[in-house]
Every structure is written in structure tokens, then in C-alpha cells.
Amino acid sequence: MKYLSxxxxxxxxxxxxxxxxxxxxxxxxxxxxxxxxxxxxxxxSLCAMTYQQRAAYVMGxxxxxxxAEELGxxxxxxxxxxxxxxxxxxxxxxVGGQTWCLExxxxxxxxxxxxALQMLPQLLTASLRKTGExxxxxxxxxxxxxxxxAAMEGFADVPQTKxxxxxPKDGVSEIQxxxxxxxxxxxxxxxxxxxxxxxxQNGVKRIFSDVEIREELEKRGYFLSSANSINWGRILPQVxxxxxxxCDLMNQGAIAFGDKVNYCVPTGNxxxxxACYYAKKMGVPVGKLICASNCNDxxxxxxxxxxxxxxxxxxTTMSPSMDILISSNxxxxxxxxxxxxxxxxxxxxxxxxxxxxxxxxAEMKEKLQSLFYGGFATEEDTTATITALYADGYLIDTHxxxxxxxxxxxxxxxxxxxxxxxxSTASPYKFCxxxxxxxxxxxxxxxxxxxxxxxxxxxxxxxxRLSALKGKTVRFDAVTEKDQMECVVLNFLK
Numbered sequence: 001m002k003y004l005s006x007x008x009x010x011x012x013x014x015x016x017x018x019x020x021x022x023x024x025x026x027x028x029x030x031x032x033x034x035x036x037x038x039x040x041x042x043x044x045s046l047c048a049m050t051y052q053q054r055a056a057y058v059m060g061x062x063x064x065x066x067x068a069e070e071l072g073x074x075x076x077x078x079x080x081x082x083x084x085x086x087x088x089x090x091x092x093x094x095v096g097g098q099t100w101c102l103e104x105x106x107x108x109x110x111x112x113x114x115x116a117l118q119m120l121p122q123l124l125t126a127s128l129r130k131t132g133e134x135x136x137x138x139x140x141x142x143x144x145x146x147x148x149x150a151a152m153e154g155f156a157d158v159p160q161t162k163x164x165x166x167x168p169k170d171g172v173s174e175i176q177x178x179x180x181x182x183x184x185x186x187x188x189x190x191x192x193x194x195x196x197x198x199x200x201q202n203g204v205k206r207i208f209s210d211v212e213i214r215e216e217l218e219k220r221g222y223f224l225s226s227a228n229s230i231n232w233g234r235i236l237p238q239v240x241x242x243x244x245x246x247c248d249l250m251n252q253g254a255i256a257f258g259d260k261v262n263y264c265v266p267t268g269n270x271x272x273x274x275a276c277y278y279a280k281k282m283g284v285p286v287g288k289l290i291c292a293s294n295c296n297d298x299x300x301x302x303x304x305x306x307x308x309x310x311x312x313x314x315x316t317t318m319s320p321s322m323d324i325l326i327s328s329n330x331x332x333x334x335x336x337x338x339x340x341x342x343x344x345x346x347x348x349x350x351x352x353x354x355x356x357x358x359x360x361x362a363e364m365k366e367k368l369q370s371l372f373y374g375g376f377a378t379e380e381d382t383t384a385t386i387t388a389l390y391a392d393g394y395l396i397d398t399h400x401x402x403x404x405x406x407x408x409x410x411x412x413x414x415x416x417x418x419x420x421x422x423x424s425t426a427s428p429y430k431f432c433x434x435x436x437x438x439x440x441x442x443x444x445x446x447x448x449x450x451x452x453x454x455x456x457x458x459x460x461x462x463x464x465r466l467s468a469l470k471g472k473t474v475r476f477d478a479v480t481e482k483d484q485m486e487c488v489v490l491n492f493l494k
């Protein structure tokens with residue numbers, strides 16, 4: 001199978017080449033030339049498999065230049081007991097008669113990014129071998145909080161790689177920051193950016209498209225790659241857990257094959273919900289794709305109006321991983337909605353760069369709204385949802401609360417009581433301050449001490465690796481202006 005650029009579909013690459021590059025050199029994102037399908041028989045056979053086996057099988061549909069043995073080995077390493085704290089890897093928890101929560105935070109950094117970023121380093125290093133690449137991959141990451149730590153955890157001391165993470169200086173939680181600045185590994189670097197996530201993300205994209213920087217790094221023996229969800233090697237492992245969730249619902253007798261299931265996904269960069277759409281394209285009986293935003297509701301407005309407009313106030317919220325106004329993965333969805341019209345996609349992206357907005361055609365808007373529902377939660381909504389679910393015996397984080405609230409709004413608005421799954425994308429212990437307040441506790445001053453406080457108050461055990469942050473040495477304290485990120489990269493790769 002070949003992979004095409006969303007901005008020039010005449011560019012065709014193997015899976016290994018696409019994963020190695022991360023981003024097409026024309027600025028486009030790689031997407032499969034075709035989407036394989038899963039038959040009813042295959043779905044039923046997946047029900048009997050472990051998560052690791054499901055991952056190898058589903059990814060094998062797309063990665064025909066990787067062997068089944070390779071993918072099986074990668075999955076065992078990525079999702080084994082030394083990485084994840086439950087054999088289910090991505091377990092479902094029933095929180096109502098027709099409502100289930102997909103817990104995606106049982107990995108080493110307690111966030112859903114682990115589901116892809118424990119797999120990506122193995123896919124990337126194998127891709128380097130398969131393409132005969134001798135230079136070292138420099139992985140550039142812009143993070144709104146969780147990707148940075150998960151990427152460094154996955155790539156720490158991986159041969160033939162170096163990784164540089166940029167995060168918004170005042171735009172992540174204290175625990176997220178501490179996870180990043182204490183990261184171990186000789187090949188990692190971390191730097192905060194004065195600005196928001198979009199500033200960091202734009203800086204990384206600017207570096208990727210800078211020919212002079214690429215040529216200079218090539219002289220030094222490096223090439224640029226990405227661990228953000230613009231990399232196909234990030235999106236594909238996320239498709240797996242939506243397939244897996246459907247299988248688990250069948251195993252638990254909640255549905256029979258063919259029954260529709262609605263999925264509600266909290267998202268800022270559109271990657272997580274895009275992966276669910278791809279599962280639907282493969283034949284998983286996904287009903288409505290419910291896109292949940294916080295008060296940075298650019299995606300909600302886009303789904304409702306067909307107009308994408310980032311010219312609006314940027315809000316720093318208690319769900320910081322969704323504090324995004326430029327949703328990079330939406331470009332892949334535009335490619336789908338336009339019938340793979342790369343010229344149209346290029347035009348929309350040019351408009352976004354030049355004016356900060358674009359409006360899709362009426363036909364595309366109709367397709368979009370047939371697939372997606374968009375909603376958002378205010379800060380007050382988020383707190384109230386945490387409080388309500390805690391009263392029912394379930395402790396959740398701020399991002400999960402956004403999803404739960406928007407799912408409730410969708411049901412109230414439409415009357416659709418189809419079996420639904422909402423994605424839980426982070427442990428509540430990554431956002432102790434706001435979770436403690438929501439359950440009626442006054443947080444102590446020290447951010448790490450809040451972990452023990454929440455554990456004592458809730459009776460819910462904290463993830464071991466978060467508790468272990470206490471006393472860890474801070475290794476990184478660099479700060480840069482957004483227009484100086486290139487200098488940081490060049491200094492990192494001396």
C-alpha cells in the first residue's frame with residue numbers, strides 16, 4: 001500500500017517511508033491510498049484475541065512492508081505488562097445502561113498518547129532499517145501537555161534517534177510539566193515556548209518546511225521526523241483501540257455485530273476522533289462521531305457551520321491538552337470530504353495560513369454533518385461533570401469530563417440513546433488541582449503532594465509512575481520565544 005500527500009496525491013510513498021518522514025515535504029499529511037476493510041468474520045475472530053494480537057492484525061492491514069511477526073513483536077513490547085497496568089490495555093468501564101467509558105490512560109505516562117507512542121518508536125526504527133537510512137532521526141514535537149512526555153518516554157535512548165519537545169510555557173498542568181522536565185534519557189531535550197500550543201505547533205511546522213535548516217541538519221547527519229499525530233505512525237495505533245472497544249462490547253453482550261455504537265471523543269488536534277472515523281471506514285459499525293471540545297470550540301463551530309475560523313480568543317483551560325485553535329489532523333478529513341481533491345485541500349490550507357479561516361463547500365458540509373456532531377463544555381460544565389460522576393463512584397479527569405458532558409448534550413438534543421462510548425484520555429491524577437476542587441477538596445500547595453491528597457480523598461489508587469515524580473531532579477528549564485525555536489533545534493543537534 002502507498003501513502004499519498006493530502007496536498008499532492010501524485011506523491012506516493014511506502015508505509016516505512018511515510019512513517020520515517022512524518023510530514024510530507026510539501027506540508028501535506030500522509031494518508032493511505034485505500035482503506036482496508038474488516039469483515040464480520042474478521043471482527044468476530046478479533047473478539048477472541050488479546051489487545052496485542054488485535055493491534056498487530058489491524059496494523060498489518062495497512063503496513064504491508066512489515067511482516068506479521070514484526071508487528072506481533074512490536075505489539076507485545078508496546079502493550080506488555082511492563083508498560084501497561086492492566087492486561088486489557090484499553091479497558092471499557094460501564095457507567096450507565098447504554099454508556100461506556102474507554103480508558104486509554106493505563107500506560108507509562110497515564111495519557112492516551114501512550115497507546116500510539118509506545119508503538120511509534122518501534123515502527124520508526126524499523127522504518128529506518130527498511131529504507132536503508134543511516135542518518136539519525138531528529139523527532140520534533142509540539143505538545144499541549146501529554147504528547148511530549150509520552151513521546152520522550154517512548155523514544156528515550158532509542159538508537160539512531162534524538163527527540164526535542166516544545167511545550168507552551170504556561171499552558172500545561174504542573175504534573176504534565178514535571179513529567180517532561182524530569183525526563184531521563186541521553187537523547188532527549190525539552191524547551192518551553194512563550195506562547196500557546198498553536199505557537200509551538202506552528203514553529204515546528206515552520207522548521208520542517210525550512211529548506212536551509214534541513215540542508216544544514218543533513219550535513220550534520222540528521223533528518224527531521226515527527227511524533228505528533230501528523231505522523232501516520234501515530235494515527236494508525238489509535239485506530240486499533242476503537243476496533244478493540246467494539247469487540248469488547250460484543251464480548252460483554254452489550255451489542256451484537258452490526259449494532260451501531262456512537263463514540264464521543266475529546267479532541268483539539270482532531271487526531272483521536274479521526275482515528276475513530278478511520279475505524280468506521282474499515283467497516284466497524286460506528287454510528288455518530290461526537291466531537292467534544294472545551295471552550296476553545298473552533299471544531300464545534302466548524303462542524304455546525306462549515307466555517308473554520310481560528311481568529312478568536314485563545315482560552316487557557318483546565319483541559320489544556322485541548323487548548324488548540326489550529327487542528328492539524330483536520331486536513332486529513334478535508335481530503336476525505338473533498339473526494340481526495342488535493343487542490344481543494346491545498347487551497348483551504350493556504351487560506352488558513354493567510355487569513356486564519358476557510359469555508360468548505362455545501363456538499364462537504366453536508367457530508368461532515370452526516371458523520372459528526374460537534375459540542376463543547378465550559379469550565380463550569382467540566383467541573384460539574386467531574387462532581388456528578390464522582391458522586392456515582394467514578395473519578396475522571398477534566399478532558400474525560402468534557403467528553404461525558406458533550407455526550408449527554410448530544411443525547412438530550414437528538415434523543416439518540418444508542419449504545420455510546422466516550423473516551424477517557426488521561427488519568428485524573430494528571431490534573432489533581434481541578435479534580436480535587438470538583439470533589440470538594442481544597443488542593444495543597446505542592447503539585448506532587450496533591451497526588452497523595454487525591455488518593456486519600458477518593459480512595460482511588462494513583463498510577464505508580466506519577467507518585468514516583470516526588471523528588472525527581474529537574475533536568476530542563478530552557479525557555480524560548482516562538483520565533484527562536486530554530487535556534488534551539490540547531491543547538492540541540494550540534
